[in-house]
Amino acid sequence: MRLLYFEAPAGIAGDMCLAALVGLGVEPAFIESRLQGLGPIRLRFQPVVKAGVSALKLEIEAQSPQFDHHHYRDIVKLIDQAGLEEAERDLAQAIFKALAVAEGAIHGVALEKVHFHEVGAIDSIVDIVGTAIAINALKPDQILFSPIALGYGEVAISHGRYPVPALATLELLKGLPVYGGNHPVELTTPTGAAIAKTLAQGFSPGMPLMSLEKIGYGAGTRDLKDQPNVLRVSLGLSR
Numbered sequence: 001m002r003l004l005y006f007e008a009p010a011g012i013a014g015d016m017c018l019a020a021l022v023g024l025g026v027e028p029a030f031i032e033s034r035l036q037g038l039g040p041i042r043l044r045f046q047p048v049v050k051a052g053v054s055a056l057k058l059e060i061e062a063q064s065p066q067f068d069h070h071h072y073r074d075i076v077k078l079i080d081q082a083g084l085e086e087a088e089r090d091l092a093q094a095i096f097k098a099l100a101v102a103e104g105a106i107h108g109v110a111l112e113k114v115h116f117h118e119v120g121a122i123d124s125i126v127d128i129v130g131t132a133i134a135i136n137a138l139k140p141d142q143i144l145f146s147p148i149a150l151g152y153g154e155v156a157i158s159h160g161r162y163p164v165p166a167l168a169t170l171e172l173l174k175g176l177p178v179y180g181g182n183h184p185v186e187l188t189t190p191t192g193a194a195i196a197k198t199l200a201q202g203f204s205p206g207m208p209l210m211s212l213e214k215i216g217y218g219a220g221t222r223d224l225k226d227q228p229n230v231l232r233v234s235l236g237l238s239r
Helices: 014-023 028-038 072-080 086-107 122-138 167-172 190-199
Strands: 002-008 042-050 053-061 142-149 154-157 160-163 210-219 230-238
Touching: 002 122, 002 190, 014 028, 014 053, 014 122, 014 190, 014 210, 014 230, 028 042, 028 122, 053 122, 072 086, 072 122, 086 122, 086 167, 086 190, 122 190, 142 190, 167 190
Parallel strands: 002 142, 053 210
Antiparallel strands: 002 230, 042 053, 154 160, 210 230
């Protein structure tokens, strides 16, 4: 049974997730070609070093302003019309629905009236749809996560300054094993939380029993003191 294990001691964000999956061997050109139904999108995965660990950092080029700040219903339509395979489309829609349900609960609005701000921009859309494409390419039988670090402190969002974790992040991760961690910054973003909420089929505090085949590292933007800001994803056969 093919097993994916996500380790998130530095949290999880959408770009970290997609970069780590590329690190497992999913071809960037393949993902980019599948994304063209969303618009003219180019991906660059740059090797970087985070606290001594080599990882891939995602950069999205040729961003299109018209994609920014969508209502949930607009994103549903965009993904439906993107020419994706059924499994890719369904997973991307499930991740965005998790986000929309969380936002609706926070702001007290119906699902069809949810309006995304930060997660409605093209980079978040690409992170989520790209992750769905990569997961479908890898075709794991099981996906497990470690407990997820959230960070602490404050974060600036469209409505003002709020405590870390962000409101949507906390709502999404209800019932999942989480902890603050050692860094006064936002480690897990709403996009990352939605991906974890949707993908995780179980949790393991340490490496599950498996025969390792490949390991991918996705880099975050910040440099953390005394810790690599990376998401590690391991692929192998469960034992």
